Amino acid sequence: MEQRHLGRSGLSVSRIGLGTMTWGGDTDAEDAADQLATFVGAGGNLLDTADVYCGGDSERVIGDLVRDVVDREDVVIATKAVLTAEGARDASRRHLLRALDASLERLGVDHVDLWQLHAYDPGTPLEETLSALDEAVTSGRARYVGVSNYAAWQLATAATWQRAWPGRTPIVSTQVEYSLLRRDVEDDVVPAAQELGVGILPWSPLGRGVLTGKYRTGIPADSRAAAPHYADFVQPYLNERGGRIVESVSTAAEGLGVSPLAVALSWVRDQPGVVAPIVGARTAGQLAVILQAEEITLPDEIRDALDDVSTEDD
Secondary structure (H helix, E strand, C coil), X not given: CCEEECCCCCCEEECCEEECCCECCCECXXXXXXXXXXXXXXXCCEEECCCCHHHHHHXXXXXXXXHHCCCHHHCEEEEXXXXXXXXXXXXXXXXXXXXXXXXXXXXXXXXXXXEEECCCCCCCCHHHHHHHHHHHHHCCXXXXXXXXXXXXXXXXXXXXXXXXXXCCXXXXXXXXXXXXXXXXXXXXXXXXXXXXXXXXXXXXXXCCCHHHCCCCCCCCCCCHHHCCCCHHHHHHHCCHHHHHHHXXXXXXXXXXXXXXXXXXXXXHHCCCCECCCEEXXXXXXXXXXXXXXXXXXXXXXXXXXXXXXXCCCC
């Protein structure tokens, strides 16, 4: 799998990242082991988690796997902190550093490769939050730092603050929702990230699963849209605009002889500023299908057509 530098850093990551939000929950340890072996076997290395995923069990599963399934040096471990178990935001220095230490314990490692702020916390001075990032790196507990779900002005403020003082730790990445169904980040977040040398890690690059085409004729019983705890997450994209985009993706896929998933993923993967979309799968078989997108580069005329249909208003 092709490797890309994360922002202006020297850290190279695979251009597809593996998300682990369901590991330790809907995805058990055996399935997670199969997925990780498949991913690393295909040349992938970016493994994304967070301290709140499945109440910390995602990190515990990863910790077991980097001891028993793959070598620690074969993966770039990225985790996050800010959110609390109650769903609040706490980006205080006290909470962040305690959360990082807890993550390291669950992961069974002495450092993470990328430590990310999971969300912006308006209740904590930004300079205090950023000082925790500096402490994480200078203490050796993290190698690089990034942010997630930051608006453009929040990203620009944080990245500029870190660059303004010699010796501060630069922000090298930002995670945002980005897909053919969610392109508003191109108005401000993407240009801000490019200007500041921050790599973009899109989450939900398949439009919350809608771009796979699974909802073209209805809602499958085993899909997220049919699950009570996920239905509200998927529903916003099951509209007329989403239907037009999905049909265009499916038409392109038929012409190329590939899956709609591969078309949608390769589109966002090769957008300006993007380093690695973060994908999730329920099984190793599903992941193997996702990884086939690595072999696809969309022709310019198809990219242009998808650009056109995904920027049309309802």
